[in-house]
Amino acid sequence: MSLGTIQINRLNLFQGELSEVEMHFLFIGLGDTNVGSVLSMSQETDLDNDLGGSDSVLKTQVQAAMDNAGQNWSASVMPIAAETDWQDAVDFAMEVTSCEAIVLTDEITAGTDIEAMQTKANNIMATYMRPVFFMCAVRGCNTETETWAAYTTAMAAITDGIAADSVAVVPYLWGHDLGTLAGRLCDSSVTVADSPMRVATGPLSGIWSNKPVDSDGAAISMAYLTTMDSNRFSVPQWYPDYDGMYWGDCSMLDVDAGDYQVVEHLRVINKCIRKIKPLVIARIGDRRLNSTPASIAENKTYFMRPLRAMSKSVTINGLTFPGEIRPPESDSIVISWTDNETVVIYITAQPYTCPKKITVNLALDLSTE
Known part of the structure; x- marks a missing residue:
């Protein structure tokens, strides 16, 4: 025989805002x-x-x-x-x-x-x-x-x-x-x-x-x-x-x-470091990050969160103001296990191109109508 018991745990999924020191x-x-x-x-x-x-x-x-x-x-x-x-x-x-x-x-x-x-x-x-x-x-x-x-x-x-x-x-x-x-x-x-x-x-x-x-x-x-x-x-x-x-x-x-x-x-990659750091710390000793294909796929999405936030663009009246980096692709994050306790994560952030030297070539069009 036993008595009925319940237990309610408050879980922290680390979905809150990440602090910023930029600027x-x-x-x-x-x-x-x-x-x-x-x-x-x-x-x-x-x-x-x-x-x-x-x-x-x-x-x-x-x-x-x-x-x-x-x-x-x-x-x-x-x-x-x-x-x-x-x-x-x-x-x-x-x-x-x-x-x-x-x-x-x-x-x-x-x-x-x-x-x-x-x-x-x-x-x-x-x-x-x-x-x-x-x-x-x-x-x-x-x-x-x-x-x-x-x-x-x-x-x-x-x-x-x-x-x-x-x-x-x-x-x-x-x-x-x-x-x-x-x-x-x-x-x-x-x-x-x-x-x-x-x-x-x-x-x-x-x-x-x-x-x-x-x-x-x-x-x-x-x-x-x-x-x-x-x-x-x-x-x-x-x-x-x-x-x-x-x-x-x-x-x-x-x-x-x-x-x-x-x-x-440098500022873009430093911001990525600051944003990803607390997410990495939160996964220490957490078996949700493991070497199974399902876990690797789930955690690629988890670590991609700061990149997605930094990549958000805004379009106003047809003018697009791009995000800080390009939207991450599926291969922007690679998770590799080297042994049972050590995982290495590779992350790439791709900035947009920026015009600093602009050349304009002008020519006359003397053709008749």
């Missing part, structure tokens, strides 16, 4: 107010109150980011003292905040600084399984002693031979360049898959009509900006007979033929 950047630089604190900022923040009333490079870049990001901008900002090592500041900040990118506003002077940032990005990924990329700046042209030719040659030595696919370098030509690019990358009217080169996003905000000059009094030209771009610096640009200032590629210091030579490719 939230961490700015670190010298400051004299709130030193050592990680500040949360938005469009309503009073920079004079949080970063002090005096001018600073950090404050200038944060203001430029705020001006160029538009609505719903948010960022973390950490002022540091002159004796503080930026790497120690990053380690501290990683304990209290998450971000998509780390922006170091104080000028670097050598390729070893870039290599240190790449190493730090790798260490953060190893420690927290948190993908980030770095943005940093080099000095502008010395208007007393340097010509543009001498300046571009000196700067080329900093990035020459450097392999760092998680670092972008911006020259301080106008003085607010780094913050402007950081803000443009955080414009919520576009996605992480969009290039800062996108003209339809609008011109850069800020003062850009005062072109910097060299020791000969010559204003910067597109020829020297092109040279800096070829040396893998991220620089602004303009188009003849077209109003406004715009940006070029945000170049990452990846190797030739590398997949992550531009920031939008």
